[in-house]
Every structure is written in structure tokens, then in C-alpha cells.
Amino acid sequence: MSHATLFLMVGLPAAGKTTRARELAATHRALRLTPDHWMIPLFGDSMADGKRWVLEGRLVSVAVQALRLGTSVVLDYGLWGRDERSALRWLAGWAGAACEVVYLPVEKDVQLARIAERGRTAAHETFAMTEADLDGWRPRFEVPDEAELAGRALPGPPVGWAGWREWAADHWPTCLDG
Numbered sequence: 479m480s481h482a483t484l485f486l487m488v489g490l491p492a493a494g495k496t497t498r499a500r501e502l503a504a505t506h507r508a509l510r511l512t513p514d515h516w517m518i519p520l521f522g523d524s525m526a527d528g529k530r531w532v533l534e535g536r537l538v539s540v541a542v543q544a545l546r547l548g549t550s551v552v553l554d555y556g557l558w559g560r561d562e563r564s565a566l567r568w569l570a571g572w573a574g575a576a577c578e579v580v581y582l583p584v585e586k587d588v589q590l591a592r593i594a595e596r597g598r599t600a601a602h603e604t605f606a607m608t609e610a611d612l613d614g615w616r617p618r619f620e621v622p623d624e625a626e627l628a629g630r631a632l633p634g635p636p637v638g639w640a641g642w643r644e645w646a647a648d649h650w651p652t653c654l655d656g
């Protein structure tokens with residue numbers, strides 16, 4: 479069992495995930511993996527025809543390698559879906575590491591103010607977002623429940639899946655390669 483921890487940053491855009499992720503990385507001497515900081519220089523786009531899932535998969539593979547080496551990892555993905563979080567909690571255990579869900583709630587007016595400010599000061603690190611985008615995204619976000627935040631027992635995988643390993647390999651192509 480390594481003493482490493484996988485930190486999962488969870489929250490809507492502009493919730494403060496990357497800001498907190500940097501703090502956690504410094505405090506825990508952890509590796510921070512922020513897909514936006516790869517997607518923007520590589521593709522200038524957040525999804526790039528699904529390449530985001532491949533990139534996230536490769537970064538999950540990096541995360542597992544680091545955890546096995548005893549290095550903590552901060553996964554700065556957003557992780558709107560409970561299944562994504564469950565799969566990553568399972569992967570952390572598989573790598574012999576602990577896992578913490580770090581949820582940052584945010585109100586819409588705060589999101590709007592921060593997005594406007596970020597557009598002025600750090601436009602190269604982020605994507606343009608409109609108020610309509612924020613309104614469309616919020617209902618799709620699954621707020622972490624008590625059990626996730628407390629790190630209690632994992633639910634089983636969705637119907638039709640043999641396990642979280644298989645679910646993860648489908649959701650994040652290449653996440654278990656190498």
C-alpha cells in the first residue's frame with residue numbers, strides 16, 4: 479500500500495478547481511493533471527472531436543503510474559458524473575492509493591464574475607463561456623453525495639458493466655494502457 483492520495487477536483491466551470499488543485503499539489507507534493515492546459519495548446523478547443531477523452535485517458539494512465547510510485551496526484555478534470563468519480567475511486571484503490579473527492583460548489587453569479595475576470599487576466603488558460611452555457615451545464619452536474627465525500631463504499635458499476643475497470647476503459651480510451 480503506497481501512502482499516495484488521488485485527489486479528485488469536482489465542480490462546475492469557474493468553481494475554483496484549478497486554483498485549489500495548485501494549492502493541494504503544493505501542500506501534498508502532488509502531481510497536478512489539468513486537461514485544459516493540454517487541450518488548449520494542442521488543439522485550441524476543449525473537446526477536439528472526442529480527443530479530450532483520449533487525452534484524459536492518457537493522463538489517468540500517468541496518474542496510476544505516479545500513485546504506484548507513491549506520488550500523490552491531483553486530477554483536475556471537473557468530474558460532473560458520479561460514475562466517472564466512482565471509476566476513479568476504484569482505480570485509486572487498484573493502484574494501492576487513497577482517494578479524496580474535493581467538491582467546490584459555486585453559485586451562478588460567482589461563476590459569471592470569475593469568468594469575466596479570468597477572461598481579462600488569463601484568457602490563454604481557459605475557454606470562452608456564455609451565461610447560456612452555464613445555464614445548460616448546471617442541470618447536467620451530479621452533485622457529490624455524502625458517501626462520496628466521506629470516501630465510503632463504492633457503488634457497483636452501471637448495469638451491463640462487469641466492473642469499474644471495464645467502464646473506465648470504455649469512458650477514457652487508453653486509460654489502462656502502459
Ligand SMILES: Nc1ncnc2c1ncn2[C@@H]1O[C@H](COP(=O)(O)OP(=O)(O)OP(=O)(O)O)[C@@H](O)[C@H]1O
Pocket residue numbers: 489490491492493494495496497498514556592593595596604
Ligand atoms: N476561492 C476563490 N475566491 C475568489 N476567486 C477565486 C477563488 N477560486 C478561484 N478564483 C478565481 O476564479 C477564477 C476561476 O478559478 P479556476 O480557474 O480555479 O476555476 P476552475 O474550476 O478551474 O474553472 P474551469 O472549470 O473553467 O477550469 C480564476 O480567475 C480564479 O483566480
Ligand SMILES: [Mg+2]
Pocket residue numbers: 495496497514554
Ligand atoms: Mg480549471
